[in-house]
Each structure stands twice: as C-alpha cells, then as structure tokens.
Amino acid sequence: MEPLDSRRSGRPVYITVIGGGRCDAVEYALAQSVGRLLGNQGAILVCGGLAGIMEAAARGAKEAGGVTIGILPGHDRTPANPYLDFSITTGLGHGRNLAVVSSGDAVIAIGGGYGTLSEIGLAAKIGRPVVILSGWRLQRDQGTEGVWYASSAQEAVTMALESISRSTDDQAARRRGK
Amino acid sequence: MEPLDSRRSGRPVYITVIGGGRCDAVEYALAQSVGRLLGNQGAILVCGGLAGIMEAAARGAKEAGGVTIGILPGHDRTPANPYLDFSITTGLGHGRNLAVVSSGDAVIAIGGGYGTLSEIGLAAKIGRPVVILSGWRLQRDQGTEGVWYASSAQEAVTMALESISRSTDDQAARRRGK
Amino acid sequence: MEPLDSRRSGRPVYITVIGGGRCDAVEYALAQSVGRLLGNQGAILVCGGLAGIMEAAARGAKEAGGVTIGILPGHDRTPANPYLDFSITTGLGHGRNLAVVSSGDAVIAIGGGYGTLSEIGLAAKIGRPVVILSGWRLQRDQGTEGVWYASSAQEAVTMALESISRSTDDQAARRRGK
C-alpha cells in the first residue's frame, strides 16, 4: 500500500464525518461531495459505518480513491455500508460515538439528530475541531469555541483541514517553548 | 433502609442532573435548589460525581434527605464530591457520560460546556426526556422533540417528573394494546 | 440514611461479586452466603444487576440489611433482579464489565463463564484484589499476583476485606514517604 498524502510529519490526516443514519437526497449528495473532496486530499475518512450520511461520505471518498473506515456500534459487520475499506466493531452501542469522533483530527457534521449532537459535544470536549455543514445550530452565552459553520462542502473541508494545520502549528510552537 | 417515595410501581424515580465541573455561584445555587426539590420528592439523584454543578445538585439533595449517586470517569473515588451516598467508578473517561444519562429516567441540564452538550444529545438519543434550565440552546429545522426549557428550578423539576409520568403512561397504554 | 460501617476513613467499603447470569443451586447458595456476610460487615455490594450469581449475592446482602447496587448492560432497568437498592444502566453491553469491577474495592468471583473471566482480568489489571471462590483456575509462568482462591464463603469475604485493608495500609505508608 502506498503512503497516503500527508499534512503532518509522517502520518495521514483523519477526518470524521458524522450525521444521521437516514437522510434526504440533498444531504446525501452533500455528504458525498464532502467525502469526494476528502478523498481527493488524501485524508482518511472515518465514520460510524452505517447508512445515510455515513454511507454517502464513504461513497464519495471511495469515488475519489480515498480510504474509508467505519466504527460500528455492535459486534456484527453486517450493517456496515458497502463503501468501507475497513470496519471496526465495538459492541458499545452509542458508547462508540466517542471513538468515532476521537479518531478524526477534525470532525464535519452534516444534518443528523441527537446522536450527531452527542458526537459534536464529545468531539469539542476532547479538542477536536468541529465544522457543522448543516443541521444543528448551537448557542450559549459563553460562545461555542472550537465549532464552526460552513455553507458548502468545499468550505467545510477547507475549514476542517485548516483547523488541523492550525492546531498542529500551535502544538509545534508550544514544543519550541513559545 | 426504608423504601423511597415512588412514582412508578415498585421502583423509585431516578433523575440525572448534568452540568459543568466548574460553575459560578448563581448556577451553583440553582443546581442546589434543583437537588433540594428532587430530594424532597424522593427522587434518586444521579450525576457525574465531580465538582461544580454535580456537587451542588448532590448537596441540595442531601440537604433534603435524598439519596445521591455519582458515576465517575476514572477508576478512583478520590475526585468524588462529598455529597454522594454512593459512587460508581467506570474507567471509561467521557464514555461514562452515556451511563450518567442512561441511569436517569429524565435529565436536567444546568449550564455546562461540551461534555454537557454530549450528555444532552446522548440522553435524547436514548429517549430520556431532557429539561434544560440554563446554558445550551439548540436549534435545527426538524425541531428538538424530547428537549424542554425551564426557567426556574421548580419548573425544571416539575417538567422532569411530569415527562416521566407521561412516558410511563404511554408505555402502559401501549401495553394495553392502544 | 444512616452512615454505613466503614473500614476506610470516611467511606464505606464496596465489594463487587461477579459470576454467571445462570447458575445451579449450589452456586446460588454460595453467592447468597457471600452476600449475607458482606451485608453483615456493612459492605456495599456491587454486581452486574442480572439473575444467577448476581441475584443471589444481592439477595443475601439484603437479608443481612446491606445495600446493593447493580450495573446493567442495557438502557433498561427491566432485567434487574429484585434485590437491588439502586441500579445503574449503561448501554455499553459487555463494556459495562469494566465499571462493575472498578466500582468494587475488591472482587469476589463465583463460577461464571467468559464474561466472568473478562471481569477477573479487568479487575486484576486495574489493581483490584480478586478472590475466586469457585469456577475459574488461572495459570501462567509469571504467576497470578493479585488473585487468590478461597474455599468457603467466609474465607472469600475475609480475604477480600483483608486485601483492601492491606492495600489501604500500603497507600498510607507510601503517603508517609516510606
């Protein structure tokens, strides 16, 4: 297997796409575009492995020659969508949501319900940048640092990749003692 | 130990209170009031076991003679707040959030950050009614069924307890074949 | 609620009893005896909340006036045995095994299959003393430090409680700088 295109020294970028297991045609197309753009960039696409947005994103990534990984809730690979190169089974139910978002260097959310909302929360809690392309709008007095809104698939992918470079630069700067 | 006041046949009501591990004095007082009201009602208070809102709610519940349970992220009971009757350690980190909300028949959210947001999402995903008393405001086109907003401690507790009676009634009706 | 009998400064002792969800009458009686002895000692009994050994141990503890907590695999309290004072639902399937053993200061194993074996391993991994009263026998060249075998309910409970005092003394000695 050839080394993947890489934005960080020595390892590929992982991007997690989250969203509902069911979605309408518009959101499906949006997720497929996001997947395609990620595949073009050489990012590894991570998702929850099931249908809907997860399938659409994986499908798009495969169309662009990318690599796709699904992290499933049960112990069984049967519900996996057909666009996954690799699947992980967890047996943890919604407890797998933490692994789904943790495994991405950044997270892109498209539509979705309360499971997606929980993933947005978990991702931001552990410091993964989150880009919301459609669906949830969040508000609180202290603001929503670490969460951005994008208005197109291209913008979402650009924001996600830039948020990673930025946080990598921050880390490098901290390591140099500044 | 005497049997607890009960709203369902044969078992007590569990209410989970979620919110930040750090909070200001106003939110602390609010959470303490919620805890006190829950203790008065004979509900078992469940929380994440740490400081801030979790401590305030447990403290209020103990003042009212209630029972309190904390579900901790690590394997160590040391970070537990002093107002817990019982503590569970999980070693699952933020993965414990699912157990925290699952263990309540309903959930009351007070302030909090992304961890709290993830708990709101997980709770609603598994069908636990969620009452937000302060902090997060959620929006999406399809609405936010199963999530309510309260403007006082008393209203939050009333909404939480009524949401349980309602869902219990629904279940009973379904069992009777309607 | 009155404060519980306590072997450590300021907090009660938790003992987890693990074993199969189905068991024969001999093992059921053994687990019930263990539960009764733990209840007599003022220990809080933790278990996986279901039938078989978990039920028997909780039943014994309640007969002796003890407190019982069950940590369930699903989101539903319905499968809980009737001898639990408090139940935690996790939705994590077998992932809840880690919380079951973590929540005990020591663990007593009675019979059981592979789920119990996994709990013995997890308990010993995180430093919880394990007493095997019946069922599994473990061997490896490096020995099995931290795991003991008991030949009666009384011996199992004594070993479990002494293992905790010992490890508490060790910790106190370390804190005093020795």
Added chain:
Amino acid sequence: MEPLDSRRSGRPVYITVIGGGRCDAVEYALAQSVGRLLGNQGAILVCGGLAGIMEAAARGAKEAGGVTIGILPGHDRTPANPYLDFSITTGLGHGRNLAVVSSGDAVIAIGGGYGTLSEIGLAAKIGRPVVILSGWRLQRDQGTEGVWYASSAQEAVTMALESISRSTDDQAARRRGK
C-alpha cells in the same frame, strides 16, 4: 487500493493479535512470525496499537505486505507503534479491549498479563474463536469451549483461520435452514 485476499464472500478476514505491551525477545519474535503469516494470508491484522506484542505482530504483518490497524486506549495517536497503517483512538481506557477483540473474526493471544486475560474472556464471550499461543492456561469444570492452544506460530494462524471458515460454514448451514 487493491481488494484484499478474502476467505468470506466479499470481505477480508480480520485477525486480532493480543498480548502484553512489554514482552521478551522470544515472545516478540513469535508475535512477529504470527504477523508475517497473517500478512501472507491477506488477513487484516488488528491489535491494541501499542508496543510489545502489538508492535511485533504489526511489524510482521507489514513485512509480509499486510494491512494493520491499531485501536488505542486514549485520544492521542502518539503512543501508537510505527507499524500501523491505520489507528483508531477511543478514549475508553481498558474499555477499548472490547473493540479490539470484537474487530477480529478470531483472536490470537501471545503471552500478556491481566489485560490480555480480559480480552480472552471478552472475545470468547462474544463468540470470537480464541487461540492461545503462549501465556495463559485456563481451567474450569465446564471446559473452555471456543478456546484452543497452539504450539507454534504456524499452528496458531492455521487454527484461527480454520475456526473462522468453520463458523462461517455453520452460519451458512443455518441460513439454508439446517
């Protein structure tokens, strides 16, 4: 990426290798041989992602041109060994053990301590065939169905792959109504 060699209709075989994060040179060489044989067979190697046996198995698999996946305990990829093609981070601590064994169609154990013991238990509990090549020896009166012992790397790999074909055949037979 070319499709992998496959023993089941339409999808590759996953084999999980478990064992200690530290090991001696003999066990390291054994795990590396297992990895190499698995890579030769076109199996996807899954492991816990860290050093010791996990590293050795992944290293062997890469030497044979195989694909390797590591499932890490924390949220950070830094502790990953350098022989992983893909890494999953979970943030679930030892709770990740369930995902590690669940993701293999069969599991091979080499040496290891209590973490490995917990994985043997979890694997067998959820019906994954387990082959122990070195380390743990398990006994109980009811026997240890689903766990086999191998005396060489080659035998371990053969047993693991055959156990999968067998269980796949069983499933196919059941689906045909027999």
